[in-house]
Amino acid sequence: MMLEPLLKPMYILLVDDNPNNLKVLSEAIQGCGWKTLVATDGESAIEQTEYAVPDLILLDIMMPGIDGFETCRRLKANSITQNIPVIFMTALTDATDKVKGLEIGAVDYITKPFQQEEVIARLKLHLKISHLTRTLEQRVQERTGELTQSLQQLQNTQLQLIQSEKMSTLGQMIAGIGHEINNPIGFISGNCSHIEEYVKDLLRLVNLQQQKLPHSDPEIVELVKEIDLEYLIEDLPNILASMHQGIGRLKDISLSLRTFARSDISSMVEFQIHEGIDSTLMLLKHRLQDQGKRSKIEVVKEYGNLPPITCYPGQLNQVFMNLIANAIDAFDDLYQNGSVQKIAATPYTITIATSVQPQEKTVSICIEDNAFGMPPEVQARIFEPSFTTKAVGKGTGLGLAISYQIIIDKHDGQIQCLSTSGQGTKFIITLGI
Incomplete structure (x- = not known):
């Protein structure tokens, strides 16, 4: 025999310095199956709300110490208690006071002397609204998460x-x-x-x-x-x-x-990383030469003694092509952006360094340029699909996104970008041996 799951009881905090009011309200509320919490001043109400977190608060306006308005204001300023519905209890009939309470976050007013049927009806209404609001927010969050995941998969x-x-x-x-x-x-x-x-x-x-x-x-x-x-x-x-x-x-x-x-797409094979880098540099050799006003780009190789690694060679070569070509583009952009003097006294250099970490059983490939770098807001988005800072027709924004996927998803590796605006950019690739 399966038991129905027990519903969490509703807790209502009563805040009033009049014991008779608390007694009358408690009896009415408990008669509806709700649980009551009691406070006789604003400070204790705030303290009790933080650890008990009631579903609704009935709050008197005229109290010793801080009044109901200030109590409500502090509750709404606290991230823990700001979403709890507050209903003011008052003998005041001035419309200005009612507007003031609603402006600081209250959802309703109950006028003294109490009509129990009215009190219960208003409590039911606002508890239902609160429940529907929380349920809707949860569903929106769940749906948003599903849509975000679907978008990422797409x-x-x-x-x-x-x-x-x-x-x-x-x-x-x-x-x-x-x-x-x-x-x-x-x-x-x-x-x-x-x-x-x-x-x-x-x-x-x-x-x-x-x-x-x-x-x-x-x-x-x-x-x-x-x-x-x-x-x-x-x-x-x-x-x-x-x-x-x-x-x-x-x-x-x-x-x-x-x-x-290399067309090794269906299965991984052993491959010497340096062969892939050298072949890429050979194909980009014409772009490294003098280009009108832009002087020759020097390539500095700092190769370590790398063992062959198991990988998809053609795809890794595509990553090398994207990173080195982007570095060349960065030097070309110096002239288009009027920043020729930036490294006038320093040769344009792309440094490619490789090393092996035997303890971690990994190899690292570092491709670094001494161009103008990128600001933090650009660096944070460079691996996003379709994000590009290049002019229309000069870049699709897919090169680095594809490179990221090749390294992370296809090779279970890591790719990191370190860049300082005005100094240069470094990409570090880490792959398992």
Whole structure:
């Protein structure tokens, strides 16, 4: 057999210095099944209200010590008691006094001498209103919490979809570029060695011919002078060496593309963090160079001896890209905001430091710039979806939000932003080994 849950009894505090009034009201109230608390002055009423927290207060106006108005004013100023309904009891008929009581927080008046039926009816009404108010507030809070949670889930889902689509599209595009680059690289690299051999052979032939035939035909002498044969023989090796360097550069770019756009999305794999950072820097190298008025940005690498970590490499590389690109944007903005002198005497620098914490079994990646930093109100919102300080068309506000989700949700790591306005910004990523 199940028992019905017991309802909490209603407590009503009676505040009056007249014992007869207290007796009459107590009997009427207890007859309705409510519990009574009693106080004979304002100070004791306030003290009793704080620890007993009644559901309603019947408060006399004319009392020794502080009167009912001041008692009500103090109750409404206290966060513990401010929401308890107060009904004034008074023999006063002046409308000004009634308005004064309502203005300081009372919900109603009961006029002496009491009519018990009226008192009970008013108490029932205000207890019901109070109960409905508390219930409504609770439901609003619950609903607000549900809506906030739903909004957060929706934003997370949107970020996941954007991130997944972005990585898929980026991976396909970069894989295609890498494939297209590899074919001509292989062709040029293979033929370059042959060209080098052919040139050597031709130069040997020319040299031998000059030795065997010292008195050449006048037309040949004229041509040798025209093409500056001596300079040509001297410069050809330099040209071939430059071609080899260019081929090496293309190979590095191709490797960086493949490293950056790793498609390890379905499962985690072991990955060397430094490879991902280096590939990202390779792809951003053109943005680090002189850009008109903005001078070159120096990248300082302070790499520790990191072990490979188990992660989603392509997604981590996306985080590195977002953070480093944002640092470059910060330097570019110095000119747009007229703050060229800010670091005129200091080289523009992005410092990337990595370290391992064996005790915590974690690695840290710190990406720091010495640009202008950000104010606290901006720093507090940088990981919010769609929040951006960039001009329309120059930023979606999703880069850092996606980075946050990749580190926190995908890798169970931490990402922290430390920034001082006018000094610079530092992002610290912590990942488990």
